[in-house]
Amino acid sequence: MNRVSLPVSVNSHTSSIPILNGTNFSEWNEQVQFNLGVLDLDLAFQIEKPTAITGENSEEEKSLHKVWEKSNRLSIMFIRMTIANNIKTIIPQTDSAKEYLKNIEERFRIADKSLIGKLMANLTTMLFDGTCSMHEHVLDMTNHVAKWKILGMNVDETFLIQFILNSLLTQYGPFQIHYNTIKDKWNVNELASMLV
Incomplete structure (x- = not known):
C-alpha cells in the first residue's frame, strides 16, 4: 500500500x-x-x-x-x-x-452558531433596491443560504423563494400575487429568470 x-x-x-x-x-x-x-x-x-x-x-x-x-x-x-x-x-x-x-x-463550533444568527439577520433584512441587477440580488440571497449549508443548516428552496419575493420593491406586488396563486411553483433559477 x-x-x-x-x-x-x-x-x-x-x-x-x-x-x-x-x-x-x-x-x-x-x-x-x-x-x-x-x-x-x-x-x-x-x-x-x-x-x-x-x-x-x-x-x-x-x-x-x-x-x-x-x-x-x-x-x-x-x-x-x-x-x-x-x-x-x-x-x-x-x-x-x-x-x-x-x-x-x-x-x-460556537463561533459558527453566532455566524448563523448574523446570516439569518442579513437574509431577513435584504431588500432589492435597484442598485444591482435582479440576477445579482437573487444570487446574493442564494449565497447567504449556501453559507448556511456549510454551517450544517439546510434551507428549503421554497423558504428562500419566499425571502426573495419579500425582498422585492412594491412595484413587484402583482408579480408576488401571481407567484403565490400559481399551482406549480418555480425554483430559484426560474424565479430569477422571470424577474429579469
Whole structure:
C-alpha cells in the first residue's frame, strides 16, 4: 500500500486555504479536508491508527502502519500551517490528526452558531433596491443560504423563494400575487429568470 505521495505544490495547497482566525471555521474546515483529500493525506482520517508493529505483522500491515503514520504526521503539520498563530496556542496538542481537528471543531463550533444568527439577520433584512441587477440580488440571497449549508443548516428552496419575493420593491406586488396563486411553483433559477 503506497498511498501518501506528495505533489510538489503542497505549499500552494496551504496558501489557497483561508487561515483559521476564529470566525471562519466551517469554510476553513471544508477547505482543509478537501485539500488533504486531494493531496492523498486523509488516510489518518479514514481509518483508525493501526496497532503497533511487532515481529509478527505481515509486510502489508507494516506498510499500512508506515503510510498511516506519514499521513497523520503530515496532516497535523498541514493543519497547523493554516491556523493563525494566536489560535495554535489554545488548541490542545495531540499526536492524532483526527483528534486535533476534533479539538479545533469543538473550540470553534460556537463561533459558527453566532455566524448563523448574523446570516439569518442579513437574509431577513435584504431588500432589492435597484442598485444591482435582479440576477445579482437573487444570487446574493442564494449565497447567504449556501453559507448556511456549510454551517450544517439546510434551507428549503421554497423558504428562500419566499425571502426573495419579500425582498422585492412594491412595484413587484402583482408579480408576488401571481407567484403565490400559481399551482406549480418555480425554483430559484426560474424565479430569477422571470424577474429579469
